[in-house]
Structures are given as structure tokens and as C-alpha cells.
Amino acid sequence: MRFIFLYIVLFITIPVCSQSEQLAKNYMQQGAYEKALSVYQKLYKRSPNRINYLLGLVESHQQLEQFDEAEEILRERIEQNPNNSQLKVELGHHYELQGNSETAKMYYDKAIKSFSNGNSNQAFSLAQTFERYSLLDEAVLIYEKGMIANPGSNFNLQLAKIYGEQGKLEKMFNSYLSQLKVKPNYKSLIQRNFSQYITDDPLNEANIIFRKLLIKKLQQHPDIIYNEMLSWLFVQQKEFKKAFIQEKAIYKRKDKGLDGIISLARIAIGEKDIKSATQILDYILETPTATDDMKLTAHKVILKAKTELSTKKEYKAINEQYNLVFDTYGKSRETIGLQIDYAHFLAFNQDRKKEAIDFLKRLLDKEKLSRFQSSRAKMKIADVFVLDQKFNQALIYYTQVQNALKNNFLAQDARFKVAKTSYYKGDFAWAQTQLDVLKSSTSQLIANDAMELSLIISDNSLEDSTQTALKIFAKGDLLAFQNKNVEAIAKYEEIITNHRGEKIEDEAFLRQAKLYEKEGQYEKAKVNYLKIIEFYKEDILVDDAYFWLAELYVNVLNEPEKAKELYEKLIFNHADSIYFVRARKKYRTLRGDAIN
Numbered sequence: 001m002r003f004i005f006l007y008i009v010l011f012i013t014i015p016v017c018s019q020s021e022q023l024a025k026n027y028m029q030q031g032a033y034e035k036a037l038s039v040y041q042k043l044y045k046r047s048p049n050r051i052n053y054l055l056g057l058v059e060s061h062q063q064l065e066q067f068d069e070a071e072e073i074l075r076e077r078i079e080q081n082p083n084n085s086q087l088k089v090e091l092g093h094h095y096e097l098q099g100n101s102e103t104a105k106m107y108y109d110k111a112i113k114s115f116s117n118g119n120s121n122q123a124f125s126l127a128q129t130f131e132r133y134s135l136l137d138e139a140v141l142i143y144e145k146g147m148i149a150n151p152g153s154n155f156n157l158q159l160a161k162i163y164g165e166q167g168k169l170e171k172m173f174n175s176y177l178s179q180l181k182v183k184p185n186y187k188s189l190i191q192r193n194f195s196q197y198i199t200d201d202p203l204n205e206a207n208i209i210f211r212k213l214l215i216k217k218l219q220q221h222p223d224i225i226y227n228e229m230l231s232w233l234f235v236q237q238k239e240f241k242k243a244f245i246q247e248k249a250i251y252k253r254k255d256k257g258l259d260g261i262i263s264l265a266r267i268a269i270g271e272k273d274i275k276s277a278t279q280i281l282d283y284i285l286e287t288p289t290a291t292d293d294m295k296l297t298a299h300k301v302i303l304k305a306k307t308e309l310s311t312k313k314e315y316k317a318i319n320e321q322y323n324l325v326f327d328t329y330g331k332s333r334e335t336i337g338l339q340i341d342y343a344h345f346l347a348f349n350q351d352r353k354k355e356a357i358d359f360l361k362r363l364l365d366k367e368k369l370s371r372f373q374s375s376r377a378k379m380k381i382a383d384v385f386v387l388d389q390k391f392n393q394a395l396i397y398y399t400q401v402q403n404a405l406k407n408n409f410l411a412q413d414a415r416f417k418v419a420k421t422s423y424y425k426g427d428f429a430w431a432q433t434q435l436d437v438l439k440s441s442t443s444q445l446i447a448n449d450a451m452e453l454s455l456i457i458s459d460n461s462l463e464d465s466t467q468t469a470l471k472i473f474a475k476g477d478l479l480a481f482q483n484k485n486v487e488a489i490a491k492y493e494e495i496i497t498n499h500r501g502e503k504i505e506d507e508a509f510l511r512q513a514k515l516y517e518k519e520g521q522y523e524k525a526k527v528n529y530l531k532i533i534e535f536y537k538e539d540i541l542v543d544d545a546y547f548w549l550a551e552l553y554v555n556v557l558n559e560p561e562k563a564k565e566l567y568e569k570l571i572f573n574h575a576d577s578i579y580f581v582r583a584r585k586k587y588r589t590l591r592g593d594a595i596n
Contacts, residue, residue, distance in 0.1 A: 024056055033063040051086075058090065062097055070094055085111040085122070089129045096133070108138055120146060120153035127158065136162050154182060160193070169197065169209045177217065180225055191232060199589040202237045224253055231264070240268040240276035248283070258284050258294050262301065269305040278302055292329065299325045300338050307345045315350055331363075336373045339363055340380050347384040348483065356384050375401045375410055382417065387482055391425040412438065412446050419453065424478045426471055428457050448578075455540075460504045469499040473508060485515045506536040510544055522556050543577035546570040550583070554590070564590040 020039055027036035037060035043053045054077060061070035074091045081087065092107030108130075115126055123146025130139035140162055143155040160175035176190045197206035210233060218226045227246045234243035247261050261280055268277040281298040284290050290298075303325070306318055322342045329335050340360070347356035360381045364374055378397045385394035398421065401414040419434035431453070438450035460470040476491030492512040495504055513528035529549035532541055546566045553563035567587035570577060577583070 021052070021056070024060075028056075028059070028063070033060055036060045037064065055090065058094070062094065067094070067098060083114060085115045085126050086129050088114065089126065089133070089135075093133050108135065112138060112141060115142060115145065120150050122146075123150070123153065124155070124158075127155070131162070136166055154179070156182070157186075164193075164197070169206050170213055172197075173210050173213050177213075177225070177229070180229075181223070184225065187228075194232075195236075195585070198233065198236050199585070200237055201589060202239065204589075207233065207237065224250055227253075231260075235264070235267055238271055238273070240264065240271075240273055241279065244276070244280050244283075247280075258287065258290060262294070262297060265298070265301055269301065272309065274302075274305055274309060277305060292334070296325075296329060296335060296338060300341060303338070303345075304341050307341070307349060310349065318345065319350075333367050333369060333373065336363070336367070336369065336376070340376055343380055343384070347387055353384050353388045357381055360384075371404050372410070375404050375414075379410070379414060379417070382414075382421075386417075386421055386424065386478075389424075389478075391421050394421050409443055412443055416446050416450060419450070423453065423457065423474050424481075426467075426474060428461060428467060428470065432457050456504070456507060460502070469495050469502055469504045472499075473504055473511075476508070476511060480511070480515060485519055489515050489519075506532050506539055506541050509536075510541050510548075513545075513548065517552070522552060526552060526557070543570055543574040543579055546574070547577070547579040547583055550586070554586070560590050 020043055024036045024039035024043065027033070027039065037057070040053060040057040040060050043050070044057045047053055054073065058070045058073055061067070061073070071091070071094060074087060074094060078084065078087050078091065088107045088111035092104040092111065094104075095101075095107065096104040111126065115122065123142055127139040127142040127146070130136070130142060140159060143159050143162075147153050147155055156175045156179035160172045160179065163169075163172035163175060173194075176193065179186055180190055194210070198204070198210060199207065201207065202211075211230070214226050214230045214233070217223070218230075227249050231243045231246035231250065234240070234246065243264055244261070247264050250260055251258060261284060265277045265280040268274075268280065281302045284298040285295055303318065303321060306314070306321075310318055322338070322345070325338060326335065326342075329338075331339055343356040343360045346352040346359065360377050363369075364377055367373075369377065378401050382394040382397035382401075385391070385397065395418060398414045398418045402411045402418070405411040405414075415434055416438055419431045419438065422428070422431035422434065435450045435454040435457070438446055439454065440447065456473070457470065460473070461467055472491055472494050476488045476495075479485075479488035479491055489512055492508040492515075495502075495508040496512070499505060509528045509532050513525040516522070516525035516528065526549060529545045529552070532539075532545035533549070536542055536545075546569055550563040550566035550570070553559040553566070564587060567583045567590070570579060570583045571587060574580065
């Protein structure tokens with residue numbers, strides 16, 4: 001019975017104390033220190049052994065400049081616990097607040113001296129106390145002593161963070177690498193931390209220090225993790241051939257296939273370095289141990305990239321390359337992905353739409369494809385029908401994919417394409433219905449695209465019930481989808497000329513600017529971005545204009561100072577922008593920052 005009574009008391013008391021402590025913290029944040037003091041006094045009286053109540057009480061007195069009372073509480077507790085190093089740091093900080101740095105240092109030294117062979121928890125608590133008061137050298141000393149005294153303890157991440165704050169880059173990188181050796185699954189987290197210091201400039205101080213450290217470690221203690229980090233560094237610097245050397249070394253030492261090399265080729269393609277990507281993929285094609293599947297993937301990646309970046313005079317050579325691969329591997333289930341890409345090449349690059357559809361229909365009729373394979377082929381047939389403005393036929397195929405693969409990513413993509421097709425044909429109500437469903441899509445990319453298109457439709461339907469400008473805009477988007485850039489630019493110009501001041505005007509400026517860039521008309525693109533910034537500075541597209549104009553200045557127009565100014569405006573005025581992280585990194589690079 002007594003046990004039950006104690007349990008009930010604890011059950012009631014713990015939540016009450018927790019609520020009171022939160023109340024005291026709120027008072028402290030609001031600057032209501034007398035109210036905080038009153039709550040902490042009650043909490044401390046009830047539970048004098050709780051360190052957080054003690055520290056809250058001391059801080060309340062300090063904020064009220066009741067230093068004698070705060071000191072008395074600390075000294076009394078130190079007398080009771082003479083080996084408690086954390087309390088000595090608190091007393092040292094107490095003197096620091098009063099400008100007595102000499103006495104403060106004496107207590108900091110006492111805290112360090114009294115910590116000898118404490119356990120990992122004691123080391124962590126003491127170092128954290130030093131960190132809380134920005135005593136970083138002392139915190140480092142405790143972490144290091146803690147790791148020596150307890151070889152099983154690991155404070156590499158804490159040390160790396162402090163070294164970074166101190167600007168000790170080599171020590172920071174070294175601590176992160178030590179953590180990586182112990183916990184390889186931390187690789188993504190550590191690479192994110194590296195990204196605060198590493199830029200795409202090989203001459204950046206942090207890049208040089210990191211590269212030299214990795215090479216030194218490889219020479220002294222060869223470990224595959226250092227090859228992986230070197231490859232990652234070279235990718236950040238867009239030096240894909242150097243990254244390729246590391247990836248080959250990893251492949252030869254690690255029995256995990258050629259996936260890393262394929263991934264590197266994809267990244268190189270994303271940066272439009274087709275020459276490096278071709279060299280990387282040729283290595284796979286020449287590797288005796290590479291499977292047919294891997295070689296087909298290599299062919300698929302490089303042919304798709306060449307198709308996307310090709311000009312008309314290169315179409316014949318690309319067509320021949322596709323047919324050479326088909327001669328080698330056949331047109332079967334095993335080459336389904338390559339065949340779908342080839343159909344895309346026929347329709348979208350060579351305007352051979354009927355031939356592309358017939359090719360894909362034969363594939364569906366001839367082969368026993370899985371649901372996913374047949375759905376991918378049907379998606380491409382539907383895409384070609386949209387290209388040919390046969391919208392109803394396209395909708396039939398997209399709907400078939402939706403029904404065949406319910407709740408799958410491909411089904412969500414098909415639903416979005418249903419909405420987009422309905423939008424192209426001017427059926428805005430049905431498009432909006434589909435988009436409303438997709439706003440909560442599990443795919444963030446589809447959800448964002450759905451939200452963007454939904455806003456375009458809703459904003460411009462409310463303003464103009466006839467949807468005249470919206471219909472012209474949708475026609476421009478269709479022309480852009482059809483790669484008819486000149487005609488699309490002209491459609492957007494209709495809106496700019498005839499629907500001046502309407503909500504859709506800034507969207508037309510932005511769409512037109514991106515097409516001007518594709519067509520190499522960079523000055524015209526610049527003018528459009530500047531118009532958005534000047535006339536639509538309060539609208540949602542201004543951050544897009546800042547970012548893309550900055551990119552234009554730095555990558556094409558060779559005006560880095562203007563780019564820096566725009567990145568800065570985006571960072572300080574649009575912290576919620578999707579471009580914020582990229583803009584911040586590029587701004588730091590242009591400013592010449594070596595560290596965060």
C-alpha cells in the first residue's frame with residue numbers, strides 16, 4: 001500500500017515540477033527574473049539535488065545582480081561536493097560576470113585539475129559547461145583528456161565542431177575523419193559539415209588543407225575511406241577525371257561493383273561535362289568483369305546525355321549508336337529502358353512522332369513486360385501524344401498507368417501529367433482537381449510542381465474569369481514542352497504586351513527569360529529578370545529572379561560583383577527561398593570565405 005502511495009505522489013509531482021521549470025525558463029526568456037527566481041526557489045527547495053534547478057536559481061540571482069546570494073549557493077554546494085568540477089566552472093563564470101577574470105581563471109584551472117580519470121559522462125558534462133561559456137580551449141582539453149582516460153569514449157564530433165569555430169581547419173578535418181573511421185555510417189552527416197567549408201574552388205584554403213590531409217593519410221595508412229573522401233572533394237571541385245581515379249581505386253579494392261563509377265558519370269553529365277562522363281563510362285564498357293546489365297546502363301546514361309545536349313547535325317551519329325547497341329544486346333525486355341529512350345529521341349529530337357509511337361506499341365505487343373515496364377512505355381507513348389497535341393489519347397494512356405500502379409511514384413507522376421495535359425488543352429478545372437490531390441504527394445518534387453501549377457491556375461482564374469491570359473500562357477508552356485522555343489517566347493510576349501499589369505505577367509517574364517537563356521540571348525534574359533526585380537519585388541517570383549540573374553552574371557556575363565550583390569539580397573531578404581542554401585554557398589565562394 002505504501003509503495004502505491006509513493007507511486008501516486010511521484011506520478012503527480014514529476015509533471016508539476018516539469019511544468020514549473022518550463023514556466024521559470026519562460027520567465028527568464030522574457031526578462032522577468034524576479035518571477036523566475038521565485039519559481040526556481042520553490043523547485044530547489046523541493047529537489048535540492050537537481051543540478052538544473054540549482055543553475056536556474058544561480059542564474060536568476062546573477063541576472064538580478066544579487067551576486068552574493070548566487071556565490072553563497074555555489075560555495076555551499078562545492079563544500080558538499082568538492083570533486084564536482086562542473087560547479088567550479090560555474091563559480092569561475094560567476095566571477096567572470098563581475099569582471100574578475102583572474103579569480104575566474106583560477107577556478108577554471110581548478111576544474112580542469114580536479115578532472116583526472118572521470119568517466120565519459122563526466123567529461124562530456126564538464127566540456128559542455130566550458131562550451132556554454134565559450135571557453136573553447138578548456139572544452140577541447142577536457143574532451144581530449146576524456147578520450148585518453150577512457151579509450152572507448154568518442155568526442156570526435158564535438159572536437160571537430162570546436163576546431164571549426166576556432167578556424168583550426170586541419171584539426172577539424174582530422175577529427176571528422178577519425179569519427180568516420182569509427183562510424184562509417186556518419187559519412188553523409190560529415191560530408192554535410194564539410195560542405196560548410198569546402199567550395200568548388202580548388203584554391204580555397206579549406207580545399208587545399210583537406211586534400212593534403214587526405215593524401216598524407218593515404219600514404220601513411222591506406223584506407224578506402226580516404227579514397228572516398230578524395231573522390232567527394234574532387235566532385236565538389238567539378239574535377240571529375242580526378243574523382244574517376246579515386247573511384248577506380250575504390251572499385252579495385254572494394255567488392256561492391258561499378259555503381260560508384262556510374263554515379264560519378266551521372267554527376268558529370270549533370271554538370272554538362274560529357275567528355276569526362278564518356279571517359280568514365282567507356283571504362284565500364286571495357287571492364288571484363290562488368291555485367292551486361294552494367295554495360296547497358298553505361299550505354300543508356302551516355303546516349304541519353306548526348307541526346308539532351310545534341311544538335312541536329314549529331315542526330316545521325318546518335319541514331320547509329322543506338323542501333324549498334326540494339327545489334328549487340330537486342331530489342332528485348334533487357335533493353336526496355338534503352339528502347340524507351342530511343343523512342344523519346346525519335347519523337348522529341350527528330351520530330352518522328354508516329355514512328356516513335358509505332359515503335360513503342362510494337363514493344364508492348366511483342367514482349368511480355370512487367371507492369372512497371374509496360375507502364376513506362378505507356379507513359380512515353382502519352383508524352384509523345386501530348387507532343388503531337390493529341391491530348392485525349394494521351395490522357396487514356398496516363399490513366400492506364402495510374403490504374404496499373406496505384407500509390408506508386410509512377411502513378412503520381414502520371415496523375416501530374418494528366419493535370420498538365422488538361423492544363424495544356426485549356427481544361428483548367430479538371431487540372432486543378434488533379435493538382436489538389438497531388439499537393440500532398442509523397443514525392444516532394446511532384447508536390448512542389450503541383451503547388452506551382454495550381455497557384456498559376458487559381459491566381460489567374462480569379463483575376464480573369466474568361467482566363468484569356470491563362471490560355472495564352474498554357475499555349476506558351478506547351479510550345480516550350482515541344483522544344484519550339486522561339487514560338488513559345490512569342491506567346492509569352494503576347495501576355496507581356498496585351499495583359500500588362502495582370503498577375504500572370506511576372507510568370508511570363510520568368511518563363512521567357514529561361515527560354516532566352518536556352519537560345520543564347522543572354523542580354524534579353526537579363527532584362528526580364530531585372531523587370532521582375534523592379535516591378536514585382538513583393539511577389540513570390542522575385543527570389544527566382546535574384547537567383548537566376550546572379551547565375552547569369554557569374555556563369556555567362558562575367559560580372560561576379562553583381563552576382564554577389566544579388567546572392568546577398570536573396571540571403572538576407574528571402575531566407576525561406578528554395579534557393580537559399582545554394583545562394584549562400586555561392587555567395588561565400590565569391591566573397592572568398594575559407595570557413596563558415
